[in-house]
Structure formats: structure tokens, C-alpha cells
Amino acid sequence: MLGAVETRTVSPVFVGRAGELDALNTALARATAGAGEPQALLIGGEAGVGKTRLVEEFAAEARRRGAVVAPGGCVEIGADGLPFAPFSTALRGLRRELPGRLAAAAAGQEEELARLLPELGTVAPEARRDEQGMARLFELTARLLERVAAEHTVVLALEDLHWADASTRHLLSYLFRTLRTGRLVVLATYRSDDIHRRHPLRPLLAELDRLRTVHRIELPRFNREEVGRQIAGILAREPEPDRVDEIFERSDGNAFFVEELAVASREGHRTGLTDSLRDLLLVRVERLPESAQQVVRFVAEGGSTVEYRLLSAVARLAEDDLLDALRSTVNAGILTPAPERDGYRFRHSLVREAVSDDLLPGERSRLNRRYAEALEADPTPVPADERVTRLASYWYHAHDAAKALPAVLDASVEARRRHAYSEQLGLLERAMELWDAVPDDIRATLRPLDYAEVYPPCGCDPETTPLRYLDLMAEAAVAGRFCGERERAMKITKRALRLLDEDPDPLRAAWFWVQRSRLTQSLARGDGWAELSTAQDLVRGLPPSEVHADVLAVAAGWWMLHEPGPEAMAAAERAVEYARMVGAHDIELNARLTLGGLMVDAGDIDRGLAELYGVKDRATELDVITVVCRSHVNLPSVLEGVGRSEEAVGLLREGVRLTRRLGLLDTEGWVWCNLAESLHSLGRWDEAAEAVANAQHLEQSAKPRAGAWMLLAHLALGRGEMAAAERHLSTARASFGTHDPMPQYSLPMASVAIGIAAAEGRLPDARAELLTALDTGLPPGTQRYGWPLLLAATTAEADAYGNPATEPDRPQILEHLRTAAKTLATGVPVWQAYDIWLRAELLRAEGRPAPEEWAAVVAALEPLERPYDLARARFRLAEALLASGAGEDERARATELLRLSGAVAEHLGAAPLARSVAQLARRARLAPATAAREPAPASTDPADALGLTGRERDVLRLVAAGHTNRRIAEQLFISPKTASVHVSNILAKLGVSGRGEAAALAHRLGLFPASAGKRQAAG
Structure with missing residues (x-):
């Protein structure tokens, strides 16, 4: 009814934007074609340039083509944003349009997806938070959208990205990177003139610019002809040329200002009436009746959209008077109904900003207080997922610290529940800001268990002990780590430790030192051991507690990765014992997982593997997701290390399904990398390359990414692609950095570097790599990495035998290799095979063929399902037989060995081995029919x-x-x-x-x- 008498301020004719609209329609066509190809678009432009009108025109066309359009806008409440607001609104629209399809797509994951769309169900409480909670939610959201869009074309239209909260920005970035299937168009708009150098949206835009899948559209202002057509549409007649010139000059082609100036012109106001365009926006507000002006001011401070019932409670007008006032604002084109929220919003945000800026400071506080009191009295007008955040914002901007602190803390809990850790961190920082302004009796009513999930149990009862400032700092430090704001988390942690210096509390201090260790490592500022040592010193001699158990478990994990040995084993055993005493099941299982790996490293293979399998089963039974997933990384890695690659592959395939279902991207990346390693060992190199590609497609942290590059370098080395191998190795080393060396990374990279240097004839460089690695040391438990390293270096020496330039240093290098080999365990068949292989290569490096030794190597490798290693050993045995002046029987055996070796080399694409086999066959004048088949036609290049x-x-x-x-x-x-x-x-x-x-x-x-x-x- 109100719309029928509304003053026309918007041209019914869609002016210009033909190219931009074509680009959007083209994206829609691509998304709809065949099985669907998701499309991602960003639409930028200054405020008022016409972004919303363009989206509306495109949405209308998309609906005509049968698409479901799900709009969602970023919500600004004062200076705050609502976590995931545009996605929640869009998903709500999808649920309204496609209820059955959305329900089917969300089946089985309702409790997790309810963090975005509460209507799906109750969010399940988590026993303990993990860093990948947000990633899990993002992955499930992406899969939900892909499933919904599998049969229906869906347009997700997210507006006002410049107001987006950090969690919304992260989710949008994730979707743009990972959506692969479905008839889906995701577009987002933002104000380009608002994106100053430090605007939080700026890094995201720079990141998305690098993605070839994201199409960027920038809307320019209208030219004079387009302004004339727009004015004609508003006035329903052709305007006078001088009036067009005047409006065009004054508006500078901004569509919204053209509207305002055209309306002012029609109503008899000269365009030069006001000193600024901002003042022009207020002219029509000031011409409203006083009650209507007051309603406009209430709506301006209430948020992007204000529900009618809430507005009624705040305005305190009789219902007829309120409706009359609203009718006046709608007729004037200032407010517009928002039917989906049963409320009202400004027709354009620029008017809202002008009205809000015109409020006096005391007036703003008074309006926010009235909103807060009305919402406390009756929260039902506001959607459930917005209530606590809006109440916190209203009380904060009302400058009532005593009311604001509990409300802000409630909002932080809601943000945590939704995995909106960036917003949680901001709210906790606001709570710390308010802390000293709140009376003691109010603070005494606050409890740690209500607001601080990571409250470290320190010998007091959290149900009766008041919340402490340090508890907020602990919660904020974890939130900062989870959302990637590690610098802010580090500052909070350092400040907390300074406070604990003044008021000592060993358990709390130890907990903060563990956080500081983690942050130090993730910020690439060290290996974190000094911080962990301090934490251990603080808990030493104290009674068992959860903090004590956690310190020991983290220390054991550090030792396992850096210096596995007796100290690591002792720490893991004590962590298990303490965790059991205090009933911390997740800490116990994590410590047992570390303990099992250390037992295997120490040579207790069967008991260690039994422990690892037991942890996996127990964690599955208790649904400790983080440990279940970690067990699908660590257990297969240990199996690979002891030569049980086929068994590892089965577990890793299961791990891929599990981590993908849960959306644990980092863990999935590790699983794919470990799978690639095991497939490489089994001679399934093409599958290994596919596994690496899958790892690289995931959004993940540096170490799994670097692991993928390292595996690619290993593959390229085996195939003789030296330039690629060097490039991949360089990338891996840059990603791992030098701040935190670990044998499981540094030793394999040194092995590859030695192989590359040897293949290029750079034996001094290969020796330098070896000596650097040996100087660092081969700690107990690193035999799975140490044996390949020593073998690569010994092979390089043997290949260079006879080169006068390298002979003087050879005895010393070989002695280093023999000494290092004596420190490595040989407790499983694969390590025993490497030991025998190394001895044979040492003899070759001294010019002794030793066919008996090479026969032993072949015999040791034959049962191990490592075809590439076996092919190399067979080649060397054939070479040794031929070099020993063998008779016909030995020549026949060498021929068969070369045939087998060449067949494997051809199958794998191992060009260097294939060339060596072919060259040996030619030099020995073996019959062509029985010699090794070459992988490619013989080269005519004499250099070959x-x-x-x-x-x-x-x-x-x-x-x-x-x-x-x-x-x-x-x-x-x-x-x-x-x-x-x-x-x-x-x-x-x-x-x-x-x-x-x-x-x-x-x-x-x-x-x-x-x-x-x-x-x-x-x-």
C-alpha cells in the first residue's frame, strides 16, 4: 500500500551497464551449461554508482531463466558486523525456495551447518575446540552449495562486502578457491571508494585478483547521455538540456546523486541550494514531519534493517502515529519496507550514513540505550542468531560499561559457537577494554565456565570463582590463533605473562608459555623450545593437572619431531599418566599417539603399532575428532617408515574420506602428502602425482604445502626432470624456512638435493649437502630418513668413481658415511635392505663390483614391494656381473636383470634409469632381442x-x-x-x-x- 503512493526517485528504465550485464549473463550461462561450472564475480564501484540496481536487474533476468536467487547483505550495526550475516540470509532464502533440496544437501551435517543457519537444528557442543573448526564449517558450506546447485541453478548475491565481518571474508575467499562443481554463481559487491589502504577488505581483493577464476567488474559513473536518460525516467519526460548539464556537473555521473538532484529539481529546489551533496541528502529528511524525522533517526542507529516491533518499542509512539510517520518516510523515498524482516531500512545506505553522522553524541547514546532496553524486554522481534550481538552493540554504544560487559561476553560466546573466531577476538578485546570500568560486584557475578572455554583448571572451582581478566586473555589468545591473527594473539600472550610476573600463578603461566611456543613456531620466529622449556620448569613438582598433562604432551610431540629419543618417550609416558589421572581423554589420546610413534622409532615395532591402532579405535569410539584425524596421518606415516606401504595406503584412503567429510583441510593435505609418499614407494608414480595435486588444491598451512613440493621434487628427480626438481625443492625449502628445522623435512630435502647435484655432475655440492646434514646429526628414530640420505650420497660417490678431480676427498667422505650408518637402526626388513644396499654402494665407490653384495641387495629388496628400488639394485647387479668378466651364464643373468629393470623404468617414466640400462646393454653388446627395452626410440644425438x-x-x-x-x-x-x-x-x-x-x-x-x-x- 505504501509503495503505490511512493514518490518516484528511481528511474523505471535501466540505464547503461550493457557490458556489465552481459558479463553477468555470460557467467550465468557458463554456470548453467552441462554439469555446471561455478562462477565467481566481484562488482566494485563507489557508493551510489548503481551496484545494487545492476544486481537487481541481473537477478530478475536469472529468475526468468529459472535460477533461484538467494540475496544476502553484510550487516553493519554501528561499527560492528554480524558473523556470517550475508551467508545466513542467503541460506535462509535457499531454504525458503528449495526446502527439500537444502534439507537433503545438509543431511547428516545439520548440527554443524546450524552455525550458519540456526533453522537447521541445534548446534552440537564441542567437547574441546580445535583449530580446524572454522575450516570444517567452510568445507561443509561449500559442499552444501555444490549439492544444492547440482540440479538447480543458484545465484548467491552478497552485497556490501565493505561491511563484511572477517569470518564472512574468509568464507567467501574459501568458496572462490574451492568451488568446483554445480550450477552456481557467487557474486559480491563492495564500495571501491571506501577501500582505503588499511581497510580489512583490501588484502582479500588483492588475493582474489590473483585467482583466474574470479571475474572483477568495476562500475564507472554515468556519462552525460546516460544521466539524461536516467533523469528522463525519473521525471517521466525529457528534461531540459541545461538542467541535464547542471545535474550532470553537480552529480559527476553518480547515479544516486542524479536521483536526489532530479527529485530536488522536480520539487522546485535549485541544485545549488545546499553546500554539499551530503546536505542535499538531509534536505528531504528535514522536510518531513517531526515524528517522521525522529523515526528516521531511530532507524539510522538501529542497524541496516530494523524490525517493526523493535522500532515500535523504541519510538514509543502510538501505533497510528508510528504508521503515519513511516508512511511519510516511505513516500519521500527515504525508507523502504523490508518484507523479509517485517521491518524497514533506508533506500540507500548513503542517506542512513548522513542521518547517523548528523546525530549528536548524547543523542546517539540515548538511542542505543532505548534499543538495548527494548531488546532486553522482548528479544523476539530480532532473529535468534542476531540477538546477542546486537544487544552487545547497543549497550556498548550506549556507554554503559556495567551492562555492556556481560552482553559483549555473551556475544563472544555466540561468535565462538559459530566458529567466528575473528569476531570473538574483537569482542573479547572490547571486553578487556571495558573491564576496569565495571564495578567489582558486577564482575563478581561472571563465571569462567560461562565465558572462557579455555579456562585453565588451576586448582580452583570455576563454578564459584569469579571470571578473571587473565581468563579473557586466555580465551582471546586461542581465538587469535584459530582465526590467524597470530600477532594479536602473541601480544595478548606476552601481556598476560607480564601480569603473571607481578602475580605468580605457575599453572596459568605454563599454559600461556605453551601458547607462546605455538605462536612462535607459526610466526616463524623460532622452534618454540625455549618457551616449552619454561612451561615445563613451571609445572615441575606440581600435582597432576590438565595443564601439566598438556605441557608434557606438547613437549613430547616437539621432541618426536625434532629430537626423538628417551626424553621424548619419558615425557609422552608422563603425559599419558597425568592425563588419565585428571580425566583429560583428548590429551591422553594425543600423548598415546606420540608415544606409539616413539616406540616404533626406538625399535619396539609391534608394540608401537599396536598402541597406534588402539588410539585410533579408542578416539573413534569417543568421537575425539582431532585425534581420529591425526591418527590417519601419523599411523600411516609410521607404517610407511617401516616398509608397510600397502597397509598405509588403505588407511590413507580412509583418511581422505574422513577428513573431506569433516572439512579438515590441513589434515586432508597431510593425508594426501603421505598417500603420495606411499604410492611413490609402491611404484605407482602417476597416482602419487595425482595425490600431490589433490594436496595442492587445498587451502592449507605452509608445512603440508611444502611437503607436497618436496614430493614433486622427488618424483621429478626419479624421472630425470632436473630443472623441475630444483624448482620444486627450492619452493619446499622456502616454505619450510630455517626457523624450525625438523629431521622429517630437512633430511628428505637433503637427499633430493644430493640426487640433483649428482645427476648434474656437481659432486662437491652433493658432498656439501651431506656434510651439512651429518653436522646437524641423525637423531635416534630418524632411520627412515637417514638411510635414503646416506644411500643417495654413497651412490653419488660411486657414480663419480674414477674422476681424478673428486678422488682426493673420497676416502674421508666414505668414512663419514660408514660412521653415520653405524648409528642407524636396522630393526625392520626395509632398513636392513638399505644397510645391505649401502655396503654394496660403498664397495662400488671404491671400484669393487662385488656381485655377491649386489645379489644380497636384490634378495633383500624383492619381498618389499618397492619396484623402483629393486630395479636400481637389479641394474647394479647386472653391471657388477658384467664388470667381473662373467661367462655366458652370468651374461644371460645380466640380460634378464636388465630386461626387468628396463621394464620398470619404462613403466615409471624413470628416464635416467632407462638410459643407464640401455647404455649398459649396448656397451656389453647384449643381444637386442633380450636387452632391456628402451622407453623411447634411441637418440641420434652422439652426446647421449x-x-x-x-x-x-x-x-x-x-x-x-x-x-x-x-x-x-x-x-x-x-x-x-x-x-x-x-x-x-x-x-x-x-x-x-x-x-x-x-x-x-x-x-x-x-x-x-x-x-x-x-x-x-x-x-
């Missing part, structure tokens, strides 16, 4: 027959052109020393004594056409 690597060819090309080692180094961006090593290797492979002979032989064989040599030399 000479065994030159790609880098050695580049060096020889420059040698043939007459360059010195220094010039070669400059051309190839290597050191002169490395160039010298390459030249020495080339002379040995060519069988010549000097550079001149090498150049002559290269020219005689036609290795480098003259033109190519000139181009290289000129370059």
Missing part, C-alpha cells in the same frame, strides 16, 4: 651415447667455443668452481686429456652446429 647430462652439454658447447671457466660460469649463472667440476667430468666421459682435445672431438662428432655455437656464445 657419451653419457653427457644436459648441463654438461651446455658447458661443452662453451668449451668448444673457447671460453674459460669463469666465462662459462657467467654464461650459465653458476660458480667458477662448479664450472671446473663440469669440465673435469666432461673430460673423463670423453676420454680426453685437455680442453683442446674435447673441443676437437665435439666438432668432429658434430655435437654443436656452428650457428648454434655462435648463438650460445653471443648469449
